[in-house]
Amino acid sequence: MRYLKGMFLVIVLWYLIGALVSSPIIPLPDKVLSYLLLHADEHRMGHHLLTSLYRILGGLSIGLLLGTTGGLLIGRTRALDAVISPVLYLLYPLPKIAFLPVFMVLFGIGDLSKMMLIATIVFFPAAVSVRDGVQHIAPQYLLLARAYHLSARQTFSDIVWPAVLPSLFSSIRITLGISLSVLFINESYAASHGLGYAIMNSWIMAQYTAMYAGIVILSLLGLTLYSVTDLIEKQVTHTDH
């Protein structure tokens, strides 16, 4: 419901700006909607959407897997924290998109270089937030684990992992938006598939309605990914046993 209200507000604003500017560069929402319903297939929008979804899920999975594992190791090992954390802080603020050419050379111009760039962006906030989550676990929970003779596996699954999940989901939410933006830029260069390519190609061809259709699909993809993240978080942060 709250999403519908937000979408309604965006559409009203879009109409207002479109009416004020009155130029083909801003087609009105109904025109874009009718394009999406009737002509999206002509520009293979479904294919571009699936390509972008594949790249973003691949990048997120690699980044989260490496970031979470790294964060857990750093958080649980003081010596590693002392060595790795300064490196993380040094590399974290670098604009990863600047390394796009390096990624293209290393991983080619296919899907892998795009996934690896997203993975690199996701890795840092995931590693830092999971590390912080581990280090901020209430000491009384770890004392409880010792007092009640929990094995290392039980301590991890019953205490450490549930305690870091909220931090991990926060980092996913923060990086989702950035990942989509980076994917857009990434797909604008040396690509022939994906929403970024579809949007930029439509712009070059002066097909503004198709361009806006691509932008709408990209926004809806972001909204869907955020909603799915919220849903998964609700499912996994409370357990019955």
Next chain:
Amino acid sequence: MLAIQDAQVDYGSHTAFSHFSLSVHVGETISILGKSGCGKTSLLYAIASLLPLASGTIDRSVEADHCTIMFQQDNLLPWKNVLGNVLLGLPATYRDEAEKLLERVGLQDQLHHFPQQLSGGMRQRVALARALVRRPQILLLDEPLAALDEQQRELLQDDIKTYVRTHQITTILVTHSIREAAYMGSRIIIMTPGGITCQAENPWIDDPDLRTRDELFGLEQQLRSELRDTL
């Protein structure tokens, strides 16, 4: 059942307590009183193997799994429901026993509630069930009722006392309340950082009307006076 010989616990250069010796028989309930910082909690942690001894020995004639501690804070995990908290680290075969214990402490309708949905008294009842489901032979209680109001406190005192006396569980209770120490303990000791300064017996412990007996009042007075001397 439990023999402590000349035990000492240090935190770096600071000694929490020293020269502590105590023998506890099976099924006995020991209450420990003492001013703040005299090492009561450190003693319980040492018995539970959560702290190492600097010197001395603690001989528990039971497996480590059968020595269970209940903390001052309930320490319930917010991401687990009541049943999940009680079964923490235990196999599913304990489920029936966990449900029985939760029914016994009046939480049969809250099995699937999360800790944040419970009152302070309910949370401590869950923590009690979590300690008891492990079938302890030695139960260590670190001021578990300190945060509760008087009424809740008395109800839980009765629950704990009835259970440990019925099941002959050797119990060591650390408390700041002289009344609680006198009511719960078959033996009450006063502890200082240098060891035990006083011991008193409570032969009326199993009397169901103990709360209203003059003897309890007399015991309280005696302990109050002894405790004042340690300050």
